Every structure is written in structure tokens, then in C-alpha cells.
Amino acid sequence: MADLTSSLFARYNRIMRGTFVGVLLVACALVYLQYRQTLRSETDMLAQRMQEQAVALDAILKSSLDAVNALRLQAHAWYRLHPEEAPPSPLLATLLNGDGPQTLRLDAPPAPWSRDDVGNLTGFIDEPTPSLRRELEMALSLNATFQSIKANIPESTWVYYTSARRFINIYPWVSSQDFFYADTLHKKPFFREVEPIRDPTQRILWTPAYLDEAGQGIMITASAGLYEDRQFRGAVSLDLTLDRLNAFVRNWQSRFGTLFIVNNHGQLLAHPQLVRPDADDVLPSAAAFPAGMADRAQDILAAAAGKVVLSDGYYIETLAIQNAPFRLVVMVPRGEMVRAALLSGALTVLLLVAGLTLMLLVASRLTHREAIAPAQKLVRYIQDESRGSAKSIPHIPPAWRPWFQTIQNVFNAHTQLVSIQQELDVARRMQQSIVPTRFPSRPDLQMFARMIPAKEVGGDFYDYFWLSETRVGVVIADVSGKGVPAALFMAVARTLLRATAPAANGAGNCLAMANELLSQDNEATMFVTLFYGILDTSSGELLYANGGHNPPLLIEPDGNVSPLPTTGGMALGIMEDLPYQERSMLLAPGSTLLLYTDGVTEAFNPANQEFGERRLNELLARSSALAVEPLLAELVETVNGFADGAPQSDDITCLAIRYAAPARPGDPPCPTR
Template sequence: MSDLTAALFARYNRVMRIALVGVLVVACALVYLQYRMTLQAQTSSVSQRMQEQAIALDALVRSSTDSVNAMRIQGETWLRLHPQGAPDTPLLRALQPGKEPDSIQLDALPAPWTPADAGNLTGLVGPRTPALDRELEMALSLNGPFKTIMANLPGATWVYYTSARRFINIYPWVASKDFFYADSLRQKDFFTEVQSAAGPERSVFWTPVYADEAGKGLMVTASAGVFDGSQFLGSVSLDLTLGWLNQFVRTWPPGLGRMFIVNDRGQLLADPELVHAGAQEVRSAADAFPPALRRDVQSALRDADGRLTIFDDYYIEAVGINHAPFRLVLLLPRWNLQRVALETGVPSVLVLVLSLTLMLMIASRMTYNDAILPAQKLVRYIQDEDRGSVKAIPDIPQAWRPWFLTIQNVFNAHTKLVSIQQELDVARRMQQSIVPTRFPSRPDLQMFARMIPAREVGGDFYDYFWLSDQKIGIVIADVSGKGVPAALFMAVSRTLLRAIAPSAASPGACLALANDLLAQDNEATMFVTLFYGILDTATGELEYANGGHNPPYVISPDGGVSQLPGTGGMALGVMEGTPFAEGRARLEAGTTLLLYTDGVTEAFNSADEEYGELRLAQHLADTKGAQVEVLLKRLFDSVHQFADGAPQSDDITCLAVHYGASGSTTA
């Protein structure tokens, strides 16, 4: 019997030793697999961050191209609206002869203009003619956009209009003795490259990098041609120093390599090490690469276009910028990611392997009946629970039974939690899919919205829909309560409103019918506050009705902030037969309308202070001229900073509508 027992234990020990060797082999494989998976995850993460940086850079560059296009559109629009023969403006009358024959200058600005309000117009124009005076008036009308661009655009140094009739209007104002028009300006790239045929699709031209003659360092110029019909008159241009690009690349974490920017002419625009403030030397893109990669920089950039690619001992990724001939380039030593992969995943795997090895060594000295067999049964039981194929707890010692019961309870609870979470995820995706994610963006109407639920699903919603070629309905609502019931009531409310609105005679009639339908069989006594307005994009006329919701804010073109007058309506779904009064307002061109839910004003910080309507109105007063997407981003950032980490107590939803010039067709 003892021999049999010894043989059994000897066999068991041999099995344990084989298992130990197997564990070590598997450990090595796991270490390598973990390293490869971590390295792949790191490279994917870096590439994703690179793509996000490229999107952010494109947004910065787009602000410059948008500014140039805005100046071009302003000039060409002015020309269309002002034929020859109009009375002279004070600025035109203030033009004085310069030192040269047939020259002009604007050294003395008439009141109330100051050097902060206008540029200096100088030139060698020859005899004054009606056509010349009309173009001079157009150039002087650009002073407003000049001032706005310089105030809002980082990196902007000079902004100016250069005419084929030999004059320039340059901002900021500079005395003619310090800067005067020269014919050499018409030989520059910013002028010669934009003389192609007129048309709305022509793009902004970006010059190569050059050293500023005024000593402000390296810069580039964005330029566009101004046409009077098919006749080229001149160019509007924006000079930007490379410092703003250098600040952008310096935000990249040093541990993830070096980020720099090159253009399509093989020049280096920004680099945290090679490009410095006030530098006068234009560096080649090859200077940013290590010597081993300089032999064929263009080939490397082409192969690394849009993906992280290995070259020698480096990872390289190059992402093109849509609104400028620039490329954002990342140069990352391979060892940086390899070290992170080793430090991140391998130690944890090694600890796990050592723990398993120790457990095996201890388990080999335990009795078979009291430890090994129950442990084997426990592992099998866990596997069966994981597969969902457990029938009953097996025959095991009583001391092991609580373990089996605990595993059983944990898996049961886990299964229920997974099921609930999956249902909530489906509900969240469905809720997000029924609110608009694409918005009109036209000269007469821009719109944008954001919504952050307090839970996985929420009761807020926003909506818009075209009722005709020029009338658009806008909606924002807040359902009582939170979670799944509020989300379901929200979906029903939105569906009803969309179905009723096209045939309703007015906003008040639409809310009255929707209220009656929601109040029928409303055993849960839920209700929804709702603002519904119809905006005529041709006239700016806004007709609206308010069902117990926060009155929207109106941001006028001059920056004034006010609330739409209330109509006294109550929430929908409370009582049938409730009438809803209507209000009317006329929006001026350039007015922004902010619709919001009380999650904004009732956001609390850690000191239990409320964000409030006063703080909201003060914030909106500081956002004059901001685009709707920027306005909402700043507002949500303001609420987030105010909350300072305090839990979100309610859904936060905003819809911003900017009304511009009338006369456009539906997008």
C-alpha cells in the first residue's frame, strides 16, 4: 500500500514538475505576447494622438484661411453693392498727397477713427478717377475685418490689401515715413499667385517661409485674389509668424518623440528644437531628420503618410493638413515605445507567473484529497460557470463549499450586471442616434448643439427640421426625471413633435396638440418642458411658444445679451386642453440664439453654489462674434471649470443658432 502511495505521489510529483516547466514556457510566451500587444497598443495610441493633433492644427490653420476668405468676400461684396458715383466717405476724403508726385497717404485719420481702427493707405496711384476712388473705398471698408482678425488670430502680424492700381492698405496702422507702397510688392508671391480667374471655389494661397523685412522673424503669408466680376483688382493677405506653429508643436509630450511641421516646398515651419523666436534663417525640412534619414526625406514622408511607419531606428508619421500645404510630422525613436511596452506589461506578467509557480510548489505538498482534487474541481467549476454550463455544485469537502457558493453568486451577479449594462449601452446609442449630429452651416444660418447626459441615458433633447425652403423649426426640451424612463418619454415627445410640426398652424397649436397626446394615459405623471420656435431665414422673424422651459438667450450683433420674452406656458403632459401662448421676435443679422436646459444654470460646484442665469448671461456677453461651435465649447468648458469636479446632477444640453444675412437657399 505504501509502495502504491509512493508511486502515486511520485507520479503526481512528476506531473507537477512537468506542469511547472510548462508554466515557465507559457510564461515566456506570455511575456513576449504581452510585450507585442502592449507595443501595438502604444503605437496605435500614438498614431491616434497624432491624428487628433493634425485635426487640431487644421482647425488653427482654417481660422487663418477663413479670415482671408472673409476679407475677400467682404471686398467683393462691397464692390457688388457699391457702383461708381456714391458719396465719398470721411476716410476717402482724409487721403492726402504724399511726398512723391501723384501719391497718397492716410497719415492723419479723421475723428473718430484712431490708429487702432484703421490701417494706413499709401500708394502711387496717379490721377484720381471714379474707378480708382471706388476701389479705394472698398480697400478702406476692409478696416473692420482687419481689426477683428488682428484681435482674434494668434500669430497675425500684418493684414493688408494690395491693389494692381499701385496702392496698399496695411493694418496695424504705420506712418507713411516708416512704410510706403512700393511696386516690388506686386512681384511677390502673395500677389502674383492669386491672379487666376475669379470664382467662389478658388483656394487661399500660402507662400513659402521667408524672413520678415521688418525684423519680426520667420513668417508665411496667406493670400487670396479680389475680383470685380472677372477683373482682378488686387489681393488680401495675412502675414503670420511661425511662433504660433512652434507653440503648437511644443505641446507634444517629449517622451513621445518630436513633432514638427513642414510645407510642400521642403521647408521647416515649426520644430521645438530647431525653430526659435526671432530666427531669420529658413531651415530645410531635412534638418529635422537624423542624418541616416536625410538621404530621401520626401520618400520617407510619402511612405509615412497617415500611418506610423518604421524607418531604421525611428517611427515616422506624416499627416497632411487640409487647409494649407503643410504636413505635421512625428519622429519617434523606436526604443521609446519599446521601453514603455517593457515597463508597462512585462512586470505584471512576471509577477503573475511567479505567483502561479509558487502556488504550484505549495500545491504539490498538499494532500491530494483535501487540496488538489477540490482545487481541480473548483477550476473546472469556474470554467463551467464562465461557459454557462454548470448544473450543480460537485461533491467536495465542506470547507470548500463557501468558495463554490461565492463563485456561483459572483457569476450570477456578473451576468445580470453585464445584461443591464448592455441594455443601457443600446439605449444610449439609440438615444444619441435620434438627435441630429449634422447641422446647417450657411451664410444665413449656422447651428450647433451639444448634450451631456448625467447618466448613461438622459431626458434632454434638441432638434431642428425644415418646414419650408426658408423656415426652420428649432426645439429644446427637458423631461422630468432621469435614466431610462426619462429617455423613453423623451423619444416619444420628440417623435410626436416631429410628426405634428409640419401640419401645425403655429408653434402654440403644435404644443397644444402634443400636450394633449402626451397627457393621455400618462399614469407615470411624467412631463416635459419644451421651447419650440420657427425661424424665417429670409426675414429673421422668430415665432415661438414656450412650454415651461427656460427662455432662450439672444446675443445681439453688438454683444448685448437678453432673454426672449416668456409666453407663460406650462410643461407638456401635465393636463389636457392646455392652451399655449405665442411670442414673436425679429432677429437682426448677426444675432445668436442660445437654447439650453436647466442642467447649465443648475450645475453646482463642490461648495454647493449654483452656476445660475447671471453667470450664464455674463459668460455669453464675453462671446461676441464667436462661431456657434466655439460658443458652445466655451460655455461647456465654463460650466465644467465651475463645477470643479463636482458630480453632474442633471443633463446638460445646448443648441446655438446664428442668424446671418438673408437670401440663401436651404443647404
């Protein structure tokens, strides 16, 4: 052990010297690595900021998308709630009583409405059929939602419903002299692209950017088709200026770079310098790129989708917006990123090298005092404890004392565990000794049993005893729980059953008497499931009672396997004054009775599959011709093979009785083997 500690600390000294040499070598590479790391951090930060901006922009656009969807849902709901024509509302009455039978205009809303409350519904109609009047009422019902959308979305310019029946309801109110429905509206993208032939999925459409004819500047439109019973009626639309998008990109909070927005039509929607409120034309997305990159703008945008790429001296990333066919683009000159990385990294590296050298010197001394020396003492202490010659814990830093105490406790616990294991071995041998190991082997009766505890000692037991020259009692039981408590309760239960059996009037009375004794002062609330049968070898009659145990299986001479009919009794030890019914049946010569505990059927394999009653019945059917001892050997081998090394979950106990023929007068009363 002295050689071991010397080798350990000599190796530590070599490591420390190598570390000092490594620091000098690594210092030369740190400048470059720091530069690369800082540059990578800058690009990662740029990507993270882009993600944040994309989420924020998506939220802005989602409010417009939700507004259009709300209009559509409101219209659909109105149609469902008004399946038939009703008397016209004051607004509709005003419309229908206008200038002429073919012209609609709401230039003078009736009281109590004002021009701030409603849009102007203008257009042309032929005969006002009930269907058309219902659609007009629906269009007028959208006014309140128009007003709410305009108040909550500052960048909205117009909110309107355009009908396929040649009318439009537009908000804010505008005089019909300034704006009146025209059939050319049906050729605009906001209406044409949401018609069923182009929009079978009924999505919400974003139009290309365009110059507003009313002088409101460049804007875009969000539009959705509106249906009544799958019949296309028109489009609900929201016109938005680009002011808010431009304000969004101007508020870019990064140290460098330019943020702008393009759409899927190759248009530049927002840019801090290029897109202005008074612009008279929509710029292409290529306008945001330097001259040498403009012709490849679309390819560059596709390559930078979702990641930062370096192209033509620029770091570029594009992120798609979920609620609109737009892309958020950032473009940063490479020189800006390189300068930022160098300025932030050089001083940091110098301070790091100096600080690291000083820390190594201090750490070497402190490590030897606080770790190496105590570790050497710990190794020696383990050696002394393993030989049983350890003295008191040596003088060590306070932080190491729990380690020494843990080692001390471990060795003490090991000594105790060895003692406990020895006692458990004794208990296991004692438990095995109280169950029968010799079994009858007569012309009329053969018997054999196997018991495999899940732990050192278990709670299962089996038993047999002769009540007369031709009557033999057989028992199998399973105590709740495992280990030593179950084994002790098992011994008590077996003793009580043997004591009460000779005086009991039948199997049911025997279980009732044993239950009374087990239930008294049962503070541990343990119980035992138990099957008790009395076989008369002179007649083959089996009288039995069951206290909550698995029904034994009867293997008939022809290989048929079936459970014994149940008697409905509860487990013993739960409560006093319980009755136990008994039943009787005649066993045919050559029949075999298998008594078993649930450790057989509840054996699990590594795939957590259960052996189960079906596999047990199949095994017994194909092994019915075997004698009782080979039969149980085959059963245990099959169960172990099924478990395939999985831990045994419960005690495995089984008792097989083969009834051959009625006893003859010359047969010995109860021979065993």
C-alpha cells in the first residue's frame, strides 16, 4: 500500500508539471480560439435575436389574421343563427329604400347610428330576393366587428366585406361619392384569389403589396372567403399600411446589421432606409442587397433560411413567419462582426492566461494540503480497516471527516451484514426442515412437492398428514409478504392447522377454527391464503375448503386440466367468525391434483410478460403422463426457462398428488419415501 500511495502522488506531481507546460502552449492558441468563439457567439446571438424578432413580428401579424378570421366566423355564425329571413333591420330598410331599386348606398345612417358606427354599403342589386336580403343583413351585422378591429389594429386602413352579388360594406364610412362599389373589385387579388376555384382550402390570403388608390400609400391586404352552406358569398378583408412593419425593423436592437422584411412575391415590405411612407412604388426584394448580390437575391435568401450563412462578405439569415407568407431578413457586413469579436476577445485572453497561471500555483499548494495528503491518509485508513487494525481517525481537514466516517460505517455495516446473512441461512435451513421432505409412495397414492423461496426465507408452505389409515390431509398456503415476518407467520399457521385438523369436523370447520386463532391479537394484520383438502384413498373422495387461495388444478387421466370448483372462502387471519364452506368430489383413478401458489403463474420474464394460467394448463396437459416428481421437475424447469434470468418476484411452491386406485386391505397405511 505504501508503494501504491507513492506512485499515486508521483503521478500527481507529473501531471502538475505537465499542466504548467500545457498552459504556456495553450496560451498561444487561446487568442485565436477566443476570436473564433466570440465570433461564433456573436452569430449565435444574432440568430437568437432573429428568433425573438420573428416571434414578435408573428404576433403582430397574427392579430390581423385573427381579425379576418373573426369576421369570417362571425359571418358563418350569423348564417347559422338566422336560417330564415326576418323583418328588415332599420339599416337594411334604409338601404332598400334608397335612390333606386338597383342602387345601394348608406350615405345617411338612420338614428341611433352615426357614420362612426357603420361602414357605407354600396353596390348594385336586381330583385332583392330573400337570400340577398339575408346576405345584406349579414354584411350590416359586421359593422360592430369592423369598428373593434379598426380600434385595436392602428395600422389598419379599411375593413370591408365584398359580396359576389355586386356590393361592398366598407369601414370606416366613406361617402359613396368618394368610393362606390365597382365590378373591377372582383378582379383584385383580395377577392379573386379566395374564390373556391383558387382557394379550395379556404385559407386566409395575404395579397402582394400595392399602392392604395385612395392615396393611403403602400399597403397589403389579408382576406378570406366567406361561405353559406358551402356556397361562396364573398370575401372579408383587412387593408394594412406598411407603417408598423417599417417601425418594427427600425427598432432592431442589435449592435449591427440591417433588418428588413420581404414577401413571397419578391417584394420589399419593410426596410429602415429604403421603404418610406410617401413611396410611390413597391420595391423588389433585390433592392435591399448590394449591387453584386441583387441578381442572386432569391438564391441567397433560400440558402440562409433558418440559419446564419456567410455570402459575399455578409452574414445573412432569413426566418419564415408563421402567420403570413413573409420572411424576416438580417444582413450584417462581415467586417463589423470581426471587429466586434477581436475587440471583445484580446484583453480577455491576456487576463485569462495570467489568472490561470496564478490559479495553478495556488491550486497546486492547496490541492496538496486539502486533497492529496488527506487522500493518502484515506487509502491507508481503508487498508487498516480491511485488516481489522484501524485505530482512530487521523488528523485531517474537516471536509474529509465524513469520508472516513463513511468508510468506518461501511466496514461496520459489512460485519453486521455478514452476521445477518449467517442468521438468515440458519433460518432458511430451519424453515426447510419444518415442511415435509419425505412423501408417500404407495400403489394408490403418490405425492411430491417443491418449494423455492424468493428470498432467503419465504411465506409459502405445503404440508400433508394422515388423519386415519386411509384419509390424508393436504395443505398449500401463501402468507402475505415475504422474508422473515412471512416465514414466522407461516410457521404459526402450519402449527395451528396441524393442531386443529384432527379435532375438526371436516375441512371447512378446520379452516374456521384456524382462522379464529390466527385472527386473535394479529396486530401485524398478516393473513394467509390456504387450501386444505382431505383425500380418502379408499374411495377417491376429496373433501376440501379454500381460504382465498388459487384453486388447485385437476389433471384427469385423459389429459384434461380444470380447476377445482371454488368454495368462496376468505384468507385466514383477516377477521374472526368467518364461515368456510366445503365441497367434495370423487377423483377418478389416475387423476393428479396440483396444489400451487401464485409464484408459479405470476413469474415474469425480462419483457414483463406473465407465465399465467394458460401456459400452466398447457404444460400440465402435455405432461399428464409423468409421475408426480418428474411432473414438478418439468414445471419448475419450464417456469425458470420462461423467466429467463428475470428476478423471482414471489415464492414458488407446488404439491402434486396422484390418486391411482382405491387402497386395498393389504396396502401399508402410510409409507413414505
